[in-house]
Amino acid sequence: MTSNPDWLAEGLNHIWLPYTQMKTVPAPLPVMRGRGARLTLADGRELIDGISSWWTTVHGYCHPHIEAAVKAQLETLPHVMLGGLAHEQAYRLSTRLAALLPGDLSRVFYSESGSVSVEIAMKMAVQYWLNKGERHTRFLSFTGGYHGDTFMTMSVCDPDEGMHSLFTGVVPDQIVVPLPRDEESIAAFEAAMDKHGAEIAAVVTEPLVQGAGGMVFHDAEVLRRIRKACDARGLLLIVDEIFTGFGRLGQMFACDVAGIVPDIMTISKALTGGTLPLAATVARTHVFEAFYTDQPGDALMHGPTYMGNALACAAANASLDLFETEPRLEQVAAIEESLAEGLAPARDIPGIVDVRVRGAIGVIQVKEMRSLDDLKARFVEAGVWVRPFRDIIYTTPPYVVGEDDLAALTRAMVDVTRKWASDVGLA
Numbered sequence: 001m002t003s004n005p006d007w008l009a010e011g012l013n014h015i016w017l018p019y020t021q022m023k024t025v026p027a028p029l030p031v032m033r034g035r036g037a038r039l040t041l042a043d044g045r046e047l048i049d050g051i052s053s054w055w056t057t058v059h060g061y062c063h064p065h066i067e068a069a070v071k072a073q074l075e076t077l078p079h080v081m082l083g084g085l086a087h088e089q090a091y092r093l094s095t096r097l098a099a100l101l102p103g104d105l106s107r108v109f110y111s112e113s114g115s116v117s118v119e120i121a122m123k124m125a126v127q128y129w130l131n132k133g134e135r136h137t138r139f140l141s142f143t144g145g146y147h148g149d150t151f152m153t154m155s156v157c158d159p160d161e162g163m164h165s166l167f168t169g170v171v172p173d174q175i176v177v178p179l180p181r182d183e184e185s186i187a188a189f190e191a192a193m194d195k196h197g198a199e200i201a202a203v204v205t206e207p208l209v210q211g212a213g214g215m216v217f218h219d220a221e222v223l224r225r226i227r228k229a230c231d232a233r234g235l236l237l238i239v240d241e242i243f244t245g246f247g248r249l250g251q252m253f254a255c256d257v258a259g260i261v262p263d264i265m266t267i268s269k270a271l272t273g274g275t276l277p278l279a280a281t282v283a284r285t286h287v288f289e290a291f292y293t294d295q296p297g298d299a300l301m302h303g304p305t306y307m308g309n310a311l312a313c314a315a316a317n318a319s320l321d322l323f324e325t326e327p328r329l330e331q332v333a334a335i336e337e338s339l340a341e342g343l344a345p346a347r348d349i350p351g352i353v354d355v356r357v358r359g360a361i362g363v364i365q366v367k368e369m370r371s372l373d374d375l376k377a378r379f380v381e382a383g384v385w386v387r388p389f390r391d392i393i394y395t396t397p398p399y400v401v402g403e404d405d406l407a408a409l410t411r412a413m414v415d416v417t418r419k420w421a422s423d424v425g426l427a
């Protein structure tokens with residue numbers, strides 16, 4: 001690397017990076033521009049983006065339609081408080097989301113991050129019961145799950161996995177069981193639901209894909225089973241579509257694939273097309289009705305300062321326009337085919353235990369991850385941006401990635417993995 005900007009070296013002494021041991025971290029790569037599915041580094045190199053900036057930039061970087069919408073909003077009203085004042089973008093977006101989301105998910109509560117939207121969903125679920133005069137204060141969630149980094153969301157993440165295990169005993173103790181996917185786990189799940197039904201406010205799950213838990217897929221039948229188990233006991237179901245929402249699995253929402261309607265859904269990540277931070281907690285009519293009374297005390301006492309930010313909502317409206325006017329879901333279907341074909345050759349690499357694809361998600365799972373920083377550097381050298389973690393090398397490209405770039409991306413994933421596996425003696 002030649003031209004490292006001076007803001008990088010200076011700022012590195014002051015910035016605190018995500019999920020990072022600051023003492024040993026290699027300096028991050030300075031990015032000067034993003035366009036479509038490509039990032040341009042300070043030294044002029046271009047990388048094909050295989051991650052979509054943590055699954056957000058589904059239309060690519062700097063999409064002119066989103067840019068224009070945000071610029072126009074910036075010139076009239078970047079932000080105004082949602083308490084007592086209204087602006088068009090947030091109200092219009094709510095109407096559009098209600099029409100787009102499955103079933104009667106039709107009340108949209110905004111926040112600025114995925115974790116906070118899950119916090120709000122959990123608070124909503126507990127208060128739903130309190131408003132009905134019942135105490136249901138715990139949650140049932142699933143091993144391998146991820147729902148955010150704030151305290152309450154940590155409590156419904158996988159309890160043993162590295163990221164949050166330090167906080168066992170600090171965060172509230174929830175009921176965490178394996179996803180009900182075979183005879184034994186189904187029995188364990190049903191038993192836990194029976195045993196704890198009287199104290200459970202809601203079941204919380206990611207639908208069809210556990211993302212941050214390692215891109216682990218499960219069948220639609222599993223999700224339908226969870227829905228049924230909640231229905232049978234009158235318990236709420238919170239489905240966290242923060243990763244899967246907005247086309248990643250080939251339909252707008254994973255719940256559409258499974259044909260279920262959760263009681264509360266959380267969305268974020270691709271909601272603004274990766275332009276500005278925005279999240280929403282969306283409730284069905286019967287959930288909303290528990291708050292809709294003549295008692296002031298029944299109201300949901302929550303209101304993030306920047307909730308429904310006008311710039312973010314303008315970006316989200318523009319992103320929805322693009323889903324209407326451009327063939328995004330067809331693009332995802334084509335990506336699914338290309339990923340399946342492009343990653344298949346990785347199957348015969350010694351030490352590769354699985355290669356799997358669903359929608360615009362492609363995964364090479366290794367027997368054991370080794371020399372992770374070295375592996376990451378090799379991908380950059382090959383001209384692609386992928387961030388292996390845990391035991392997976394994966395891609396979640398922007399839906400607009402060109403055929404050639406996608407082919408180059410999968411080729412680099414296979415070739416780099418093959419060489420690396422051989423060099424580190426993976427077998």
Ligand SMILES: *Cc1c(COP(=O)(O)O)cnc(C)c1O
Nearest residue numbers: 113114115146147148240242243
């Ligand atoms: C990323 C993610 C979150 C957390 O969202 P943040 O915006 O990072 O707080 C929660 N749930 C799922 C499924 C996610 O993928």
